[in-house]
Structure formats: C-alpha cells, structure tokens
Amino acid sequence: MISLVLILLTSLFFMGVVIRTKSIASGRKGPGLFQPMKDLFRLWKKGSVYSNTTSFIFQIAPSIYFASIIMAILVIPFGEYKGIISFDGDFVFFAYVLALGKFFSIIGALDTGSSFEGMGASREALYSMLAEPAFFILMGSFALYTGHTSFHEIFTSLHFGSYISYGLGALATFVLVMIAMIENSRMPVDDPKTHLELTMVHEVMILDNSGFDLGLILYGTNLKFAMYGALIANFFTGSFPILISILIFFGVQIIFAITVGVLESFSARFRMGNNPQFIFTLTSISILIFFGVLLIMGKFI
Amino acid sequence: MGDFWLILSSAIVAGIGILSIPLLPSKIKAFSNFLFVLLVAITTSIPAINALLGNPMDITLPGSAFFGDIPLRIDALSAWFILIINLTCVNGAFYGIGYMKPYKERKANLSLHWTLFLVFQTSMLWVCMLQHSLAFLIAWEIMSLSSLFLVIFEHEKSETLKAGVNYMVQMHIGVAFLTVAFIWVYFGQGSFDFLAISGYFGTNFNGWLFLLFFIGFGIKAGFIPLHSWLPHAHPAAPSHISGVMSGVIVKLGIYGIIRVALMLQSQLLLIGELLLIISIITGVFGILNASVQRDFKKMLAYCTIENIGIIGTGIGLFLIGAGFNNSMLMVIGLSGALLHTLNHSLFKSLLFFSVGSVYQQTHTRDMEKLGGLIHQMPQTASLFLIGSLAIGGLPPLNGFISEFLIYNGFLNGINTIGLTHSTLMILSIASLAFIGGLSLLTFTKTFGTVFLGNPRQELHDSPSEVSLWMRAPQYFIVGIMLSIGLFPQFYFSVSLQLIQSVLPASGQFVLEDFAPMITLMGNVGRYSMLFLALLIGIYLLRNYFVGLHPSQKNATWGCGYVAPNVHMQYTGKSFSKSLSKLLGFIVKEKKKYTEIEAGEIFPQTRKHTSHYVDLFENTIFEQATKKLLHILNYFQFIQNGKVQMYVMYGLFFILLVFFGTLFNLI
Known part of the structure; x- marks a missing residue:
C-alpha cells in the first residue's frame, strides 16, 4: 500500500524535476515542478478528436495501457513493506502485465492506419522485445543470490557485504535505469523532443490520441518512471526505519529524475540502426551480474 | 467393465457414422458428422474422466499367439490427451459445419472429408489408448493417412x-x-x-x-x-x-x-x-x-x-x-x-x-x-x-x-x-x-x-x-x-x-x-x-470522463500531408523488417529482381519479389538432398527399365539365399 502511495506522489513531480534539470542545463529558468501535471489536468478536461479509420481498439487501448501500469505498480514493494500483491515469481507477472499494456498501445497505434504510427509501433515492439531478456536475467540472478523469487523477498534479503556485491548493485541500477529509459522511450534510444516524426518512437505512436486518452498515456509515462525509480530505490532502502527509508526513496527518485534530465541534456540520440545493439548490450551486462552472483556464491570453482 | 462397453460403443458409433455419412444428403453431412463426433467424444471422455479421478482403465484384448495380447489402457496421461482431443475435435467439427458450406456442391469430396474426420478422431483416441507397439503403429498410421486426406x-x-x-x-x-x-x-x-x-x-x-x-x-x-x-x-x-x-x-x-x-x-x-x-x-x-x-x-x-x-x-x-x-x-x-x-x-x-x-x-x-x-x-x-x-x-x-x-x-x-x-x-x-x-x-x-x-x-x-x-x-x-x-x-x-x-x-x-x-x-x-x-473499471471511468466533453471525428493525422492513400500505410513486412534485418542470419530473405542497367534510359515495368525462407529446409536440407540425388545418380544403371534385368535380379537373389543357407552363411 505504502509503495503505491509513494509512487503516486512521485509521479506528480518526477517529470517536473526532469524538465527543470534540462532547463537549468540549457541556461533557462524553466517551468515549475508541477507544470507537467497541470498540463495533464488541462488535457483531461479537453474534448477529443478520433480518426475515421479507428475502431473500438483505439478507444480501449489507452485505458488498458494505463491499467497495466497501475497493476504493475501494485506488485512493487517498499522496503520491508510488501506491495499490495506479492507472490513467488511476481516479477514475471509484473513484466507480462506491462507487456499487455504495450500490446494494446501498439495495436492502438496501428488502428489509425497511419504510416508514421506503424513505424513507431514497429520500433516500440522491437526495442521492448530486446530489453526483455535483460530484465529477466537481472531478476533471475537476484533470485539465485537470495534464494527467493518475489520482489519483496528478494529486496528484503538482499545484503550488500563484499565489494563484488556493491559492484553488482551499481550494475543492476545501471541496467534498471537503462530499461526505464527504453521502456519510456527516452534519450539514448529515443528523443521525445524531436520534431521529425520519422525519428520518433513512442511520440509518433500517440500522434492521433487527444484529450483524456492522451492525458492517460502521458500520465502513464510519469507513473512508469516513478515505478522504475521505486524498483531502484528498493535496492537501497533495505532495513532502515520507515522515515529514513521514505527519505531515501524520494532521494533516489530525485537523483533518478536528475540523471534522466542530465542524460537528455548532454547526450544525443543514437542512430536508429544502432539501438538494437545498444539494447542488447544490457543483456550482456545482466549476464555479468549473473556471473558476479555465481562468484559470490562460490559456485565457480 | 463399464469403461470397456463405453469404448466399444464409441467404436460402434464411429463405425455407424463412417458407413452412414456418405449416404446422407450433402446438406446434413457436416451436422451429422458433428453429432457422431460428439457421441464418440462423450463415450470416450467418461472413461477418461474416470481415469483422471483415479480409476484407470486396463483391458486386455485377446491377440494372436505371436503378437501377444493387446493391452488397452487409459491412465491419467492418456486421459488428459483424450480429453484434449475430444474438446478440439468437437469444436473443429462444429466450426467445420459453417466453414464447409461454400463447398456444398462437391458431394463426393464432402462425404470422404467428413467420414475421414470421424476416422481421424477415432484413430487419435486409439493412439492414446493402445499400449501394444504394433497396434499403436497401426492406429498411428491410420491417423496420419486420414489427416493427409483431410489436408x-x-x-x-x-x-x-x-x-x-x-x-x-x-x-x-x-x-x-x-x-x-x-x-x-x-x-x-x-x-x-x-x-x-x-x-x-x-x-x-x-x-x-x-x-x-x-x-x-x-x-x-x-x-x-x-x-x-x-x-x-x-x-x-x-x-x-x-x-x-x-x-x-x-x-x-x-x-x-x-x-x-x-x-x-x-x-x-x-x-x-x-x-x-x-x-x-x-x-x-x-x-x-x-x-x-x-x-x-x-x-x-x-x-x-x-x-x-x-x-x-x-x-x-x-x-x-x-x-x-x-x-x-x-x-x-x-x-x-x-x-x-x-x-x-x-x-x-x-x-x-x-x-x-x-x-x-x-x-x-x-x-x-x-x-x-x-x-x-x-x-x-x-x-x-x-x-x-x-x-x-x-x-x-x-x-x-x-x-x-x-x-x-x-x-x-x-x-x-x-x-x-x-x-x-x-x-x-x-x-x-x-x-x-x-x-x-x-x-x-x-x-x-x-x-x-x-x-x-x-x-x-x-x-x-x-x-x-x-x-x-x-x-x-x-x-x-x-x-x-x-x-x-x-x-x-x-x-x-x-x-x-x-x-x-x-x-x-x-x-x-x-x-x-x-x-x-x-x-x-x-x-x-x-x-x-481494473481494466474494466478504468475503461468505464475513462468513458465517463470522455463523455463529459464533446468529441469529433476526423481524418488520421498525416503530419501535414493532405493526400494520403492506403498504400502509405505501414505494411506487415515493414513492421517486422528491422527485426528480420537484425536476425537475417536466421531468417533469410530471398529477393528476385533485375537491376536497371546503366544504359537503360526508358526502363520497362519490372518485378520485385521477396520472401523469407526456412533456414533448415532451404539451406541445410536442400543441400543434403541435392548431394544425395547426385550420388544416387551413379546407381541408375540398376534400374534401367528392362524387364529381363529385373527377372535376373530376382533369380540372383533367390540363388544367393539358396547358397547362403546351403553353406550356412546366413
């Protein structure tokens, strides 16, 4: 329960921090922290335009996408407190629920019959497919390390003891940050601020969404960021008292948001053709984590 | 022993079906086939459910002295597969009624088709029940052949x-x-x-x-x-x-x-x-x-x-x-x-x-x-x-x-x-x-x-x-x-x-x-x-909020282009193109086209075809069969089409066997 509330709270200002960081980096003052949320509220109060080509798929897709993110958040624990849903192998459920949302956002884009949106949909499907093994190897390694298979049990029994384990924590954080960037279609893979439809991934998929649905999708992105931030925060909250954990949680989220902002300010988007290689590199980093775990557990002889 | 009678009756039902379907008017062939399939399914599912509940069936049919008795067993594993077979076949037969309607004037074909469907189902069921190698192979073969004719x-x-x-x-x-x-x-x-x-x-x-x-x-x-x-x-x-x-x-x-x-x-x-x-x-x-x-x-x-x-x-x-x-x-x-x-x-x-x-x-x-x-x-x-x-x-x-x-x-x-x-x-x-x-x-x-x-x-x-x-x-x-x-x-x-x-x-x-x-x-x-x-809840909420404000219909946003046509849509091929390029070493694309020559000022219409080939079938197996055919060519002289030669082969073989036994070689 507590993780749900905290993630919802974070989602209110996360994008604000990202945008503020980018503004400061480019020498501007930038809008207030809650400006993105205000924009969303405005969207939610607007009417919508639907394409003549679309069918009911286009109507249900944003809601399902949004619901899948909410469902995935319910699985995330907070420190010693379980998520609302917690069971053995819940990270598989987490990934597959998110995949359902992705499925609908992709067919929602294809429903418009637009050439651009199909292009974005194709890229989204490809990139998320390539990122999938990395997440599973990462979680599988931690399952091996801790002997548990649910998010909550993995995070509570994760002990950082030796130098190697700190290294593993750092690598895992890196992988999760990168997965979050890919899943949210952010900088090294996709540039959300580009003005050319040909080079977009996620933005071009939602070209035809408007009004309430667009608001849902955009808020979904905020939630997804906060969700991955919460996953990363769980590596560090450990067994501290609750107040300190909450402080650490927000600290990690803000650092994560600033990292996103800095990444977006100082790096350029990769060439589309290089993205698959980059994403697949994450899998090899995950395998590195796996070998690290084997090393710690003394399974290498 | 009740199970045995059920299995027997399923076989009888299938037999009646096979004999009667060709005689029925073609309008009701499909439907009557469905009924027979359903009957067979019910009579064989009951023993299967019994087996799943812990009462496996074990019957021995008398066989010949050489081949031994034929055991007919339904244990829980067979039962699981029997139920799957029945479920799918009943659905398939029902769907087939509507699907085959456009073919109703092909009476002879339809008779064969629906008769074989019944044979197909029965043979699959017997594959799961028979635990005697030879009988199993016979059922397996009937299954393959009947499905071949269905295909x-x-x-x-x-x-x-x-x-x-x-x-x-x-x-x-x-x-x-x-x-x-x-x-x-x-x-x-x-x-x-x-x-x-x-x-x-x-x-x-x-x-x-x-x-x-x-x-x-x-x-x-x-x-x-x-x-x-x-x-x-x-x-x-x-x-x-x-x-x-x-x-x-x-x-x-x-x-x-x-x-x-x-x-x-x-x-x-x-x-x-x-x-x-x-x-x-x-x-x-x-x-x-x-x-x-x-x-x-x-x-x-x-x-x-x-x-x-x-x-x-x-x-x-x-x-x-x-x-x-x-x-x-x-x-x-x-x-x-x-x-x-x-x-x-x-x-x-x-x-x-x-x-x-x-x-x-x-x-x-x-x-x-x-x-x-x-x-x-x-x-x-x-x-x-x-x-x-x-x-x-x-x-x-x-x-x-x-x-x-x-x-x-x-x-x-x-x-x-x-x-x-x-x-x-x-x-x-x-x-x-x-x-x-x-x-x-x-x-x-x-x-x-x-x-x-x-x-x-x-x-x-x-x-x-x-x-x-x-x-x-x-x-x-x-x-x-x-x-x-x-x-x-x-x-x-x-x-x-x-x-x-x-x-x-x-x-x-x-x-x-x-x-x-x-x-x-x-x-x-x-x-x-x-x-x-949650999915339904959020969708209903969304519907409520969307209903509060006016919405309108318009053309798909074409990024400023005003004359879009349907061929500009993303095609299935382009959707998976980047994947197939990435993993082109497994999914090979074969293209056929002729390049425009340097001196060709007025190019004619030309064709471009491309399709993906199966790595195993088209590269590995095709090469192997080509080689095999090439080698077998050298043995062509044996099969030369002359009857006299064939008679001689037979004679030669008989002599070989005769002398072989005579000198205790075989």
Whole structure:
C-alpha cells in the first residue's frame, strides 16, 4: 500500500524535476515542478478528436495501457513493506502485465492506419522485445543470490557485504535505469523532443490520441518512471526505519529524475540502426551480474 | 467393465457414422458428422474422466499367439490427451459445419472429408489408448493417412497436393523410426507391450533408444530440425482441419515423448539437458520465422513450432528434475508442459478458426492484401485478438498460467542445482522472455495488418461477419480459456494428481508438499481477476470522463500531408523488417529482381519479389538432398527399365539365399 502511495506522489513531480534539470542545463529558468501535471489536468478536461479509420481498439487501448501500469505498480514493494500483491515469481507477472499494456498501445497505434504510427509501433515492439531478456536475467540472478523469487523477498534479503556485491548493485541500477529509459522511450534510444516524426518512437505512436486518452498515456509515462525509480530505490532502502527509508526513496527518485534530465541534456540520440545493439548490450551486462552472483556464491570453482 | 462397453460403443458409433455419412444428403453431412463426433467424444471422455479421478482403465484384448495380447489402457496421461482431443475435435467439427458450406456442391469430396474426420478422431483416441507397439503403429498410421486426406481437400491446387505429399513422406520417415525403436525393444524384451520399453530402459543404455523415439515422435510434434512439414501442411488444409491438426495431432507427438520420457531409467540428466536446449532453439526459431511470414496461416504454423518448444522446455525441466531427484522441478516442469499442451490446443484452434473465417470471407491468406477488417468483422477480430493475447502468454488469459509455471520451474532450478545448470536455467529464462517479446511483435503485426487500418486492396466481394455457426465454437473456446486463466488452481491440481499417478514409483512425491504451489496458482488467478476488474473499471471511468466533453471525428493525422492513400500505410513486412534485418542470419530473405542497367534510359515495368525462407529446409536440407540425388545418380544403371534385368535380379537373389543357407552363411 505504502509503495503505491509513494509512487503516486512521485509521479506528480518526477517529470517536473526532469524538465527543470534540462532547463537549468540549457541556461533557462524553466517551468515549475508541477507544470507537467497541470498540463495533464488541462488535457483531461479537453474534448477529443478520433480518426475515421479507428475502431473500438483505439478507444480501449489507452485505458488498458494505463491499467497495466497501475497493476504493475501494485506488485512493487517498499522496503520491508510488501506491495499490495506479492507472490513467488511476481516479477514475471509484473513484466507480462506491462507487456499487455504495450500490446494494446501498439495495436492502438496501428488502428489509425497511419504510416508514421506503424513505424513507431514497429520500433516500440522491437526495442521492448530486446530489453526483455535483460530484465529477466537481472531478476533471475537476484533470485539465485537470495534464494527467493518475489520482489519483496528478494529486496528484503538482499545484503550488500563484499565489494563484488556493491559492484553488482551499481550494475543492476545501471541496467534498471537503462530499461526505464527504453521502456519510456527516452534519450539514448529515443528523443521525445524531436520534431521529425520519422525519428520518433513512442511520440509518433500517440500522434492521433487527444484529450483524456492522451492525458492517460502521458500520465502513464510519469507513473512508469516513478515505478522504475521505486524498483531502484528498493535496492537501497533495505532495513532502515520507515522515515529514513521514505527519505531515501524520494532521494533516489530525485537523483533518478536528475540523471534522466542530465542524460537528455548532454547526450544525443543514437542512430536508429544502432539501438538494437545498444539494447542488447544490457543483456550482456545482466549476464555479468549473473556471473558476479555465481562468484559470490562460490559456485565457480 | 463399464469403461470397456463405453469404448466399444464409441467404436460402434464411429463405425455407424463412417458407413452412414456418405449416404446422407450433402446438406446434413457436416451436422451429422458433428453429432457422431460428439457421441464418440462423450463415450470416450467418461472413461477418461474416470481415469483422471483415479480409476484407470486396463483391458486386455485377446491377440494372436505371436503378437501377444493387446493391452488397452487409459491412465491419467492418456486421459488428459483424450480429453484434449475430444474438446478440439468437437469444436473443429462444429466450426467445420459453417466453414464447409461454400463447398456444398462437391458431394463426393464432402462425404470422404467428413467420414475421414470421424476416422481421424477415432484413430487419435486409439493412439492414446493402445499400449501394444504394433497396434499403436497401426492406429498411428491410420491417423496420419486420414489427416493427409483431410489436408488435401482442395486437391485441385498443385500447391495443396505438394504439401500433402510432403506431409505424407515426412510422417512415414517418422513411422520408420518408431518401427525401428519398437522392434528394438521387442528383440530386447520379447514383448510388444509398452511396459517392455521400461524394462529395456532398465537394463540398457537409454540414450539411443530415446533418440529413435524422439525423432519418430518429434517429426509429428515439429521440433527443429524435424519441423518442415508444418509450415506447408497447415496453410494447405481447410481451417477447421488446421485447427485440429495444430491443436491435437502435433500434441500426440508430445504425448509419445512424455510417455517414453516417463519410462526412462538412466541418463535422465543428459537427455533432459539436450531436450531443453533443442526446445529453446525450437521456440526461438519458430517464433522468429512466424514474425516475418506474410501468409497468416503459415505464421500460425510457425507459431505452433514455437509453442512445441515451450512445451518441450517443460519436459526437459522434468527430466532434469528427475535426474537430480528434485520432485519440485519434475512436477512443475511436467505440469507446465501438460497445461501448455491444453492451453495451446485451445488458443491455437481459436486462432485457426478466426483466420479461417477471414479466409472464407476474403479468399486470401496474404495479410498484405487485407486491412481494416475489424469494421466488417468485429467479432472475428475480437476473437483473434483474444487468441493472440493468450498465445503471447499475457494475463489474464490462460497462456500466462502455463508460462508462469515454467518460469517458476526455471527459477526453482536456478536455486537448487549447480553452476552449469544454473547457467542453463537462466539462459532458458532469458530465451523464454525473448520468445514472449517476439510473439508480442508477431501478433501485433498480424492483428494490426489484417484487422486494423484501411483495406490495402479492393477485394472481389466485400467481407462480412461470419455466421453464428462459425462463431459459437470460438466463444466456447474463449470461455474455457478464461476459466483456466482465472481459476488455474483447479487445472493445476488436476495436473498434480495426474503426475502423481503416472510417475514411476522411484519418483513419487508427497502431494501435500505442493499445497503452497496450489495456493500460489489460486492467487495468480485472483490477481488476474483483479487485473480484469481494473481494466474494466478504468475503461468505464475513462468513458465517463470522455463523455463529459464533446468529441469529433476526423481524418488520421498525416503530419501535414493532405493526400494520403492506403498504400502509405505501414505494411506487415515493414513492421517486422528491422527485426528480420537484425536476425537475417536466421531468417533469410530471398529477393528476385533485375537491376536497371546503366544504359537503360526508358526502363520497362519490372518485378520485385521477396520472401523469407526456412533456414533448415532451404539451406541445410536442400543441400543434403541435392548431394544425395547426385550420388544416387551413379546407381541408375540398376534400374534401367528392362524387364529381363529385373527377372535376373530376382533369380540372383533367390540363388544367393539358396547358397547362403546351403553353406550356412546366413
């Protein structure tokens, strides 16, 4: 329960921090922290335009996408407190629920019959497919390390003891940050601020969404960021008292948001053709984590 | 003894059906076939349910002195497959009533078709019941041949005939391997009873015999590199037949493999590892090929190969668990495989039926010619959508349940065994995730291309929603799928009891140990329900908010371009192009075109064709057969067409035998 509330709270200002960081980096003052949320509220109060080509798929897709993110958040624990849903192998459920949302956002884009949106949909499907093994190897390694298979049990029994384990924590954080960037279609893979439809991934998929649905999708992105931030925060909250954990949680989220902002300010988007290689590199980093775990557990002889 | 009479009556019903269907007027042939199929299904399902409840059937039919008595057994494993066969066949027969309506003037063909359908169902049931090698092979052969004739219903098309011949040849290669395996056992043990196989495994090296069985059954199941009949036969067959074939006949290969795997006594670990690796490769290869196909039935055929891979990983896990004496791994692996077998037979037949409806309305299997069908066929589109969600293993549908079990098995496996196996398990997890991602891409592509957007080509007659006859069985399947997705604990505990009753005494486990697992599955079901409720809740909320403000309809945003046309839509091929470029070393694209010459100032119209070829079939096997043909050319002089020579060969052979016996050489 507590993780749900905290993630919802974070989602209110996360994008604000990202945008503020980018503004400061480019020498501007930038809008207030809650400006993105205000924009969303405005969207939610607007009417919508639907394409003549679309069918009911286009109507249900944003809601399902949004619901899948909410469902995935319910699985995330907070420190010693379980998520609302917690069971053995819940990270598989987490990934597959998110995949359902992705499925609908992709067919929602294809429903418009637009050439651009199909292009974005194709890229989204490809990139998320390539990122999938990395997440599973990462979680599988931690399952091996801790002997548990649910998010909550993995995070509570994760002990950082030796130098190697700190290294593993750092690598895992890196992988999760990168997965979050890919899943949210952010900088090294996709540039959300580009003005050319040909080079977009996620933005071009939602070209035809408007009004309430667009608001849902955009808020979904905020939630997804906060969700991955919460996953990363769980590596560090450990067994501290609750107040300190909450402080650490927000600290990690803000650092994560600033990292996103800095990444977006100082790096350029990769060439589309290089993205698959980059994403697949994450899998090899995950395998590195796996070998690290084997090393710690003394399974290498 | 009640079971025996039921089985007997099922055979009698099938016999009456086979004799009477040709005599009935062609209008009611399909419907009466459905009734017969239903009757056979009911009479054979009762003993099967009894067996699942713990009363296996064991009858011995008197045989001849040489071949021994013929045991007829329904244990829980057979029962599981019998129920799957009956379910799929009843659905297929019902769907076939509507599907075959356009062919009603082809009376003779229809008689043969529906008669053979009944033969097909009965022979599959007997394959599961007979445990006598020779009788089993006969039933197996009848099954292959009857399905062959079902496949080549549209025999006037050369493509269909070619697929049929391909199917027939490959099935007989499989039978050859099975025959050798059974005879091998007979020479070792002196009995044709299946129990002899277990006796053989107890005293000899297990690997080679299992390999023979694996090749024999694997050709039916479609493990790579034995899969190449599937992508030809499935598109050629009428859709209700493809549904039943992909749903069941392929699964009988799995049945055989599980049956033999349960009898293995040693080398379990080695066989398990190899099976796991082959299955993973099968899965990745299958779905990768599926993602680039443009013929949607071929796509589904490759997708069947992928799912066979997933089922195979479950069996591999089971064998590895058995090798380590780890009952957790054994049970999870096998129950994952069994549940996935059931699940796949459900959603694959649903998918074949729904694309069959599309084919019936549009007369094309090429998805690049379609588009926007959701407006004319909304129900078929929704049914296909549900099938594709389920096959991708997405919650809250049934595919997730079996994939979740298999994931759980791998996660268990990581913890319980050593370095090499941990690595194998984690790579399997990654591959399963990869397969999941690829199937998401494949099915968004297919659904998007066929049903969404604008029509890509003018069709000869405008498609409309198919009749209720064709939709009803699909809704029925969706109902069962939802019941598995939302109440998995029931199906899981059935599979647990099944496994307990079929495991050999050495591998027994305590059912109570798995109580947490059942609770876990129950929880997964409940969370899936919660998810479904959340989906509906958010959608209703959204509808309320959207309704508060005016909305309007307009053209799709074309990024400022004002004259868009339908050919500018993203095609299925371009959707999967970046993937196929990335993995071009596995999915090879063959292009045929002529370049424009340097001096050609006024180029003529020219053609550009490209299609994806199967790596195994077109590169490896084609090379091998070419070489073989080349070598065999040197032996042409033997078969020279002169009758005198042939008579001489006969004489020569007889003399050889005569002198051989005379001098005690043979």
